Amino acid sequence: MPFGLTNAPASKEEHAEHLKLILELLKKEELYAKFSKCDFWLSKVQFLGHVIDSEGIHVDPAKIESIKDWASPKTPTEIRQFLEAAFQLLKQKLCSAPILALPEGSENFVVYCDASRKGLGAVLMQREKVIAYASRQLKIHEKNYTTHDLELGAIVFALKM
Template identity: 65%
Template sequence: MPFGLANAPAVFMDLMNRVCKPYLDTFVIVFIDDILIYSRNKKEHEEHLTLILELLKKEELYAKFSKCEFWIPKVQFLGHVINSKGIHVDPAKIKSIKDWAPPKTPTEIRQFLGLVDYYRRFIEGFSKIAKSMTKLTQKNVKFD
C-alpha cells in the first residue's frame, strides 16, 4: 500500500489492529507498521514471537527482515524505553521537556501541555501541575 495516499496509514493501522486484536495489550503493541512483542521470559517470548509470525504469514503480511530486531533486551518505542524493569520515558524526551523554552503565549502553553500530557502517567500530580497552566489558555484570562 503506498503510504503517500492520505488515508493509507490509518487504513493500514486499522488492518494491523484487526489482525493482531487477540494479542493487543497482552503481549503486542502495534503502531502503523511497527510491531512490538513483549514477554516476561525467553520461553514465553519464543511462543509470542511464533504466534505473531504465524499470524502475519496467515494474513499474507510480510516484514522486511533487515528492519526487524529480535531478542533485544531494551527497545525505544514511541518515546519510551522498554526493558525488563518496565516502561520508562526516553531520556532524550526528558531532556527536550527540560530544555523547552518558557511559553510566552496561550498557544505555546498548549503545545507544551500536549507534549507533557503524553507522559502524564510518569509525572506524579500531573493534573495539579497542569491545572494552572491550562487556566492560562482560556479566553479572557490575562497572560503575563
C-alpha cells in the first residue's frame, strides 16, 4: 500500500479505477482538474516540511541539513554564545509563526475552506487540531466573481496548498 494508507487501493490498477471514479464524480459536479498541474503515482511527496513515502512520514532532510553541520561548541563562552543564538532564533520563529499541530498518522483529515469578498482561506485539521492553514487576498478580477465561483476558488486554493 503506497504511503501506508489503510484505505488506499493496493495496486496501480486499483488506484487507476479509484481515480477514474473520483474524476467522474468531479465532472458530474462540474468541477474539473487541470491535468498539466496533476501528478499521479508519485513514490515520494514533500508537504509542510515533511516527506511522505512508502515508509511513512519523515522530517524533510533538507530542513535539518544546516543544523547537522553546526560545529559543536567547546568552551563555556562558545556554549553561551551558541545557546543565546539558538534561543534568539527559536524566539523569532515562535513569535513569527503560528503554533500548528503535527499530523498523527494519515487518517481523519478535514479541510475547511471559505471565501469572502476580500479573500480565500483554507484550514487543514486533524482531530480538531490545526495542522496547516493558508489564505490570500482576492485578485482584482476575482472581486467580480459570483459567490459560487469564489467558494469554488477557495476549494481549488485549498487543494493547491
